[in-house]
Amino acid sequence: MMHLSESREIHPSYINVISRLGKNFVINFPKLYSARHCVQVVHSVLHISDTIHDFGPVHTFTTFQYENELGLLTRITKSTRRHAQELIGYLHLIQEAYCHLNNFNFMNSNFANYLFTRFACHRKSDDSKHCQLGHLRKEDDSVVRLLFPFAHIKYYQTVHVGRIRLCIRTYAEGKVADDSNIIFIFDNVQYRGKIRSIFTIDDGEPHLLVGYIANLTPLTCEIDDTENFVYHNILFATTTKWSYVPIEVNAFVEKSIFFRSSAGISYFFRQPTLDHCS
Template structure:
């Protein structure tokens, strides 16, 4: 890996120690397995992995922890470079016992659902996004970049859908 990139990641994430906001995050279910991608991104740090994190009262978990369970808390909306993206949590981890971070898989090129109303007008629904070709990218984020939970569905035709649930904020 390029050492400049490794230094950038270290300075952006590893130098952030627990702040007064840490009371809002509660890590759970310590995981012993190493994530090779997280290890590649943060090679000279002490990393601890977890299966769950509570952000206030909201529970988030890794996608592997959610497999086979009734509820899937691994699908989220998050902010990266001032843009909101839907994604799936691959890893929850701390760097040198600092704040919790998430390694999120996301699809950069999603299209909003568009319905034809008539020959001249379309209705675009931004709360349902889809991609016909699925090329996942990965990004480490701080937990504070989490916006809300979302829903992920992959159809038998191989189309990936992300659904954003309307909230009172969206409807008012």
């Protein structure tokens, strides 16, 4: 229900589905967690559909980003008194930093890099697809070698596409964030996959060797006893057969999330917004 509520576009028919899913959740909640845990927050689920009807998808009025900014201000406030004056001063500094980073006629690169690191402002850039390779890898990939037997191949573990970092699946093991799961275009069709290798051919542009499962099934959830809802942003497959295809970086669309259940079912989640998946 919350994935649907955060969708990039809310079709009018979704509002009714969200409302029915919310009611079904609240009705079954005490059966799962006991009536003792039926607090106000659980009841508020009933009003999500009305809020979406009035204001649109929940990501347009979420307070997470606002709370992140409050966290920044809290961390940089050091004085034991006159907190308001100090916060106002830092807010003015952040505003000046943002204006400075977006004014190419008045740009000190060292100061700009400091401001970007300190306040995470977003500088305007036209090279959103600019690639920067990192972490040279010595191990050869048998699939890449089979596809390009006579080429000079260099392997890498990470690549930055603009400000988005991608990595190979082995590099992501044990990391908090898995940057190897992507959505990409192949033969004009979008696929979900995992990056097996990042490589260059004869010192050319970087390529990705991506593993994917061809036939994925949209998730079907039960609205009530009479109707099901098919949600295409969550796909799954019971097979463990992966296919591999080399793609150019330009075929990369966005990051995704991959999860394998204990039953061996592979799930691919598409993030509700581009801000989340970047």
